[in-house]
Amino acid sequence: MTGARRVVITGSGTINSLGHDVPTTLAAMREGRCGIGPLDLRDAERLSVRIGGQVRDFDPQAHFDRQRIVLYDRFTQFALIAAAEAMAQSGITFDGEAGEMSGVVLGTAGGGLGTSDDSYRAVYEEGKNRVHPFVVPKLMNNAAASHVSMTYGLRGPSFTVATACASSNHAMGLAFQMIRSGMCRAMLTGGSEAMLCFGGIKAWEGLRVMSKDGCRPFSATRNGMVQGEGAAVFVFEEYEHARARGAEILAEVSGFGMTADAADIVMPSTEGAVRGMRAALTDAGLTPEAVGYVNAHGTGTTANDRSECAAVAQVFGPAAEQLMISSTKSMHGHLIGATGAVELLACIMALREGVIAPTIGYEAPDPECPLDVVPNEAREARVEAVLSNAFAFGGMNAVLALKAA
Incomplete structure (x- = not known):
């Protein structure tokens, strides 16, 4: 892209079932730890699916005063906690004109679903x-983005993206494009989700894609996805601005591709995924051979895993034999609108630390998933470029490409 500005990541923050911050989360990914367990929530005994990647030992009062807790749904609380960690690491400030040249784009699929659930109970039950x-104000999908913008004085483009499981990848891709085009100097971006309430899980049960015993992407024994919750937020920043203030650069965001299957509301399309990955590679100026790792969408459903493996094999061709691909959903569950954001942490770890997060729970190979899925144990490997896939219900595909800083 002629005259395009480079975009880098200078801060990251998270809270999810693996940890309440980035260092704890990355340590869990390196160790192949599982954050999925029995659900602790009201009426869990009425659910047929009783496991999830739930954020444990979380006390809102340790982070927010009573007045703010009244205003913040759980998904907003998660976003603010992740944003605070990202801001602290980045060291960026948004005083004066800087605030007008910066904004917030967050992804979420359900927004304040816990608030909706509680309110329906109050009225109907x-x-x-x-x-x-x-x-x-608590349940609206833009609540988290609005509170982040108010907290840090971000007065530029600020909004929420809702494209189911691709929400946070779409959000981060749009933030990337805004900085690259010169519209913005920096953006807080990522995603947040808190669907682990009775109504949220009961709705997903109806799809019959949920596992009752664990998430095993790419394994022949897999039997469905497992929901998770949490948030991850990043500081995306124009490269020269970051360098001028001496910021530590975690990785470079180099490309973004998005496509629509225009085919089926729930069944994934190999062709749509192929076009999404190729678009990201082209945008980043990368050849398939340059990419060492793909963070897969990898939900653990039969349909997704097979179609994604077929798409990767088609895009990478002979290079697929050397490619590593893993799904960290096996550890933290499927965070729906926030999943791509948490998974970006694994991509940054691969580029910075040379550690590839594993696909845990892998029990037996599936002939239709014949790729190197980094089974069960993390692997040390030097990679210079990665892709992060998100393929959502509704046929929404969003793929990010990152390079080592």
């Missing part, structure tokens, strides 16, 4: 005729 006056 308990017979109350009034809900809290802050219900709408």
